[in-house]
């Protein structure tokens with residue numbers, strides 16, 4: 001007998017674009033539409049009738065891996081890689097087109113916001129509904145009830161129908177229910193995308209508690225720090241296929257962030273389209289230059305003048321607009337962030353409407369030898385991200401080699417994340 005609780009074999013999911021479920025629909029939308037359809041509320045030729053389109057598309061293909069009892073597995077990959085589709089198949093929300101997935105145990109899943117909640121029922125009724133779906137008795141749910149409510153922080157709204165909740169509140173309650181109702185397997189999709197920083201921290205703490213109590217957890221996230229902290233194994237999906245599946249978590253994260261071939265990383269990013277559009281600032285280009293604005297060649301000496309040049313279009317001026325760059329090492333750890341607003345206000349570069357070019361210096365002799373990822377980050381300070389660090393932001397690579405110090409002893413890579421050159425003296 002082996003102890004794998006999830007066996008996935010040759011799993012494939014084919015979507016027919018323009019079929020019964022539209023791309024822009026959430027699952028609750030689709031369900032609602034089905035119900036309305038069954039009740040005769042959707043007229044033929046009405047708005048909700050999808051256009052005929054016979055294109056087919058494999059969102060998952062030949063996916064095989066096992067998950068052992070008590071294992072905490074991270075599923076990572078770019079947008080559209082198939083992560084959510086995989087979790088939906090495992091949670092029986094959608095059927096696979098080929099292959100199979102066998103899941104042994106009670107699964108609690110937290111997928112899209114509100115999945116598993118009935119919009120017309122109150123918060124309290126939904127807690128009981130979810131518990132009974134998980135096979136728990138009324139008494140068991142009652143025992144957990146206070147903990148769930150406490151953790152979610154929506155106590156005042158327990159008698160309010162879920163449809164009146166904000167997406168953040170729904171998420172809080174959904175996470176709380178999924179994590180507290182003693183599932184054997186917890187399946188979580190991007191829980192860190194919604195909710196404030198404090199709640200995200202609480203979620204991570206709770207997930208690590210669940211993970212340490214021997215429960216099996218499948219966790220989709222774009223937050224590599226969280227994945228590294230929580231997971232013992234990572235599956236990297238690419239175009240619907242498993243690119244890597246390994247317990248060497250760092251190595252897989254590194255491959256995801258940098259690509260396999262670190263020698264051929266892009267040193268310049270040019271916006272390919274409208275992906276990062278927002279009403280304030282449209283990023284257009286990022287590259288590394290010397291002090292005259294000329295693009296530099298890799299590898300760079302640690303003692304050379306390096307500037308991160310970022311270009312974009314300011315559409316709406318806002319005093320809270322902060323644009324900058326973040327630096328990550330090969331393990332995906334953030335080393336530092338820098339914004340155009342780092343110094344006293346009188347020294348901030350003036351922003352104006354239209355195309356702007358900003359340049360931020362990379363400090364000399366601070367980094368160690370190695371390859372770094374430089375991310376184009378920006379937001380409205382304390383209000384919202386426009387391109388969020390380590391989650392969704394354009395990036396380029398920078399390689400540093402040599403020039404670490406003028407000392408004859410310390411010219412190569414040194415131990416430590418950074419390698420600053422420090423002043424030393426003898427005390428008088």
Ligand SMILES: Nc1ncnc2c1ncn2[C@@H]1O[C@H](COP(=O)(O)OP(=O)(O)OP(=O)(O)O)[C@@H](O)[C@H]1O
Nearest residue numbers: 015021022023059078079080081082083084085086
């Ligand atoms: N119901 C659907 N009908 C047709 N195509 C779909 C449907 N759901 C997802 N897709 C497509 O399948 C692919 C995989 O989507 P999926 O949501 O699994 O990606 P993901 O890895 O979760 O991405 P993200 O990181 O953006 O959440 C995408 O190209 C998506 O457009």
Ligand SMILES: [Mg+2]
Nearest residue numbers: 083084085189
């Ligand atoms: Mg997804």
